Amino acid sequence: MTVTIKDVAKAASVAPSTVSRVISDSPRISDRTKDKVREAMKQLGYHPNFNARSLANQTTKTIGVIMPNSANKTFQNPFFPEVIRGISTKAHQLEYGLYLSTGQSDEEIFEEVQHMVQGKRVDGIILLYSKVNDKVMKYLHEQNFPFTLIGRPYDETVRGVSYVNNDNFKAAKTVTEYLLLLGHKRIAFVGGNLDYVVTIDHMEGYRRALNNAGIEVCDDYIVFHEELQEGGQEAVIDLMSLSERPTALIVADDIMTFGVMRMLSEMEVNVPDDISIISFNNVMISELSAPPMTTVDINIYSLGYEAANLLIDKILHPNIEARKILIPHKMIKRQTCRRLVESAKKTV
Amino acid sequence: MTVTIKDVAKAASVAPSTVSRVISDSPRISDRTKDKVREAMKQLGYHPNFNARSLANQTTKTIGVIMPNSANKTFQNPFFPEVIRGISTKAHQLEYGLYLSTGQSDEEIFEEVQHMVQGKRVDGIILLYSKVNDKVMKYLHEQNFPFTLIGRPYDETVRGVSYVNNDNFKAAKTVTEYLLLLGHKRIAFVGGNLDYVVTIDHMEGYRRALNNAGIEVCDDYIVFHEELQEGGQEAVIDLMSLSERPTALIVADDIMTFGVMRMLSEMEVNVPDDISIISFNNVMISELSAPPMTTVDINIYSLGYEAANLLIDKILHPNIEARKILIPHKMIKRQTCRRLVESAKKTV
DNA sequence: AAAGTATGTGAAACCCTTTACAATAGAACG
DNA sequence: CGTTCTATTGTAAAGGGTTTCACATACTTT
Structure with a gap:
């Protein structure tokens, strides 16, 4: 044959x-x-024949890409195609293939990872998310299997984990400071799922900036939502129902911001005249919102590219020590933030 | 060990x-x-051990997913995560894995497919696009390798190709008729890359509707653009520069529509008061545009799900004959279309 | 008691490459 | 001219399973 x-x-x-x-x-x-x-x-x-080769070589030239639980809509975030594009580019350069996880629930994903690892289906793994107390990460670490994280391990004292991340703490802090400089005092924070490390880092950055400015952090101004659009919309309802409405919003994700802005527009609250918004990621379409959104570019593509690079390095040189890469971020000012004029919003 | x-x-x-x-x-x-x-x-x-198993069994339980050329931004379209989610779900159910193409150019992709097929790295392939004169499809067909298309082969007389598609011709026709019923006569068509079959089907549907209504098709009203946002923006410039501006736009893709609407808003052309828009896909964020867009839901998830189903069927029963599946579409009326009042726009 | 039939198990071949070791031939050397 | 090198190629085992064939039981059947 x-x-x-x-x-x-x-x-x-x-x-x-x-x-x-x-x-x-x-x-x-x-x-x-x-x-x-x-x-x-x-x-x-x-x-x-690829399989015969892998068998004899004990190497597959394939890297496993683990997506987060796809049950919710997080998945439709253009973030993913973009990280994958980054990973894909580097992988292709070094002649590695990509094997994608298909599990829907955390449990399924965990099983899949086990199969990939034990069945020697891939040479290494990239985790596209970083969760608090992640079973998958713990497992890979115990097995001493090559892997890299996009994001960072929640517990940084865990040695030997390679990851590529943004300085999300700093980004959130800067963004908050920016709003403070524009004269905002009532700044709300709309975070993503609290299980994700990025959410925690964002929140800490936000708190720190507020503390530094001597402004008390108000719990009502901090909300979290898993779902992207719906979450954004619910957050707005909660925040706008407060007796003292915030004058500025820090939103975890551009897509969520679309939801936020939609809801605001239904409420006839004008952005940025009535409320300023700043968010994170700068996915392709974020410049196409009305008005175009101010956001933090986190260089998604590089996140993926460097993760692949790190991983393949680790695969090729197993004894290399773990590395951490910080991808620079950059605030992109567009049109959803404005300076608060002193007297103006006093009448709530 | x-x-x-x-x-x-x-x-x-x-x-x-x-x-x-x-x-x-x-x-x-x-x-x-x-x-x-x-x-x-x-x-x-x-x-x-997976490789040993594949080798002995002559089967990999893996399906190859070929993405289009990722050089341009097409890739960031949320369309892709969503089809992949569909594919992924079915594949997972039947315990198949997913292997992703990484090539950037058409040539690279072609080589990759060859390796996948000849190296027996996958049991079957799903093509996430349908192009006119596609070398990859031709190759797979010649090799008699199990594959399914998302979209349809340009030349439908080619026997034995399984595919899952929407009735894009009909969808475009309906959409055009809808605009006609709303009183629009100057309807422009903003299509995607003409190499893709879907673009051609959309255009044909548009032409047919216009012909049936006895309206002459004006070449100036038909433009094509590869890139999503930029394309959308350029298209608007071209169309709005015409002496007789169109009163309605049919746009190939929701993301493109974001670009179109952004540009329109910069020109201070109001949607839907000054111009109506209708587009295709209904990706998650399309309900979050300002105003929320009227679009055609093509059920992206099902496209993927059924494609995986079809493919695995083919893998399991090689002598089964090729099947074609049409996924129903559905117009989602939101707020970017309005009835044209007779007298109104007479003054251009 | 002999013959026939399930049922469970083991030995060996096979899937295709890679690799350690062996073998051969010719060249260089004394 | 015999010996030692060196360059090149061959042999066989390993890598981890699956599958076929044949054999050994145990149980029916006549």
């Missing part, structure tokens, strides 16, 4: 091992023989 | 073949033996 190395060997009247060596371009084979074998390979249309 | 089937066999004092039979739950093994072997597997923490 299929053309194997033996067929090529026969056709070129050499031993299978010779063919194998020609494939890996071993210097121990004479040029004459190489030519002869290559000719035969072309004639017969030979392609190496 | 790793626990193999032989270790299990020894521990349970049976032959390796017996262990193998237990794994595949063969009816020829007594329950007592099965229990004994399973106990041993658990004790030793045995997991079957």
